[in-house]
Amino acid sequence: MRVITLNESSKEEVRTLRKLLEWPGIYVHIRKPLITEVAFGRYLSQFSEADRPRLITHQHYAIALDNGVAHMHLPAHARAGLPAASPGVYASTSTHGWDEFNQLGTAFRSAFIGPVFPSISKPGYGTHQQLAFTGRTNFAMQAIALGGISAENIGALSGAHFDDVALCGAIWQARDPLQEAARCYQLLQVNHRSSKHDIQ
Template sequence: MIVISSPTAIINEIEIIQNLFQEGMNLFHIRKPDYSEEEMKNFLSNIDDKFYSKLVLHEQHHLAQEFKINRIHLKEKERIEVSENFQKTISYLSTSVHNINDFNELPSCFNATFLSPVFASISKDNYGKNSNIIESIKCRTNFNTELIALGGIKEDTIKLALDSGFDNVALLGAIWLAENPIQKFKKCQKIVHSY
């Protein structure tokens, strides 16, 4: 199970992230599209460096070497332009798509891909409300890349996503909009582990 950062700053965010790692979070995707280089450096510096091997950078990729982070996420435009450049220096490369056809056509250099929105988004109003992704998974032909469900993933949708053919799930709104993010993570983690 993967957790994606809130795109904006959250109260006690670093403390929550450290606690999520303590509770067994495998990968933490850092998606802060509006952060400057200095803000990102500050953010990364506050995370215990023993967890750097579990961080995935969505922006400010040039900081990966400085912080010894070897996991990168590429947006679609970046994926098309530079995915081959990262193959030599990065051990884990992920990206995002919004339909199964794009997923099926991905080059083999990608370890994992978010496919979204699977369900109605928790953090974005009216996003993913009429998604047909669960149905389209039946057309999956790419089994070399881990397929991760994103969008509306919470306690009551995890099992359906995994039953439908996703390899993993990613939490965003379920964690960062929860009253107690750690408890919410543990509940979702229990469902994934029992699957």
């Protein structure tokens, strides 16, 4: 399960993320478009060296690498700027339809794809252009479902077309972010077990 940060930083956010990183299979996407390089370095310093391999940064890639964060996420318009592949560096990107996703090359290990439901954190986004749940032909990388995912609808995403999910608004707009994350996490584990059973 992927968790996307808020645009703004806070001590409470970092405390929540550190708790989430104690759970197996949790990855944190640091998406803070306005953060300065200095503030970004300070932000990363709040995570232990053990946590950093499961952080994925959307900005300041050189600083991230210097701080042990080797996972980088590039938006669609920045894919041409993908740094040369090197051992241990992981790259992901964002897509908005199966045609775009299916055409991605092997430089990327995973990609967001969505919106699968109307956005929670961006009201109105995804209302008229929701992604079809079928159409995937590229299985060389992970497909990460994104957009409007919560405990109420996460069960609809089981099956072969999505490998994982990314959450933002469902967690940060909940009264208790950790409790909402736990609900989604548990349901996702059930979905994965059911999918494996169906395949067998």
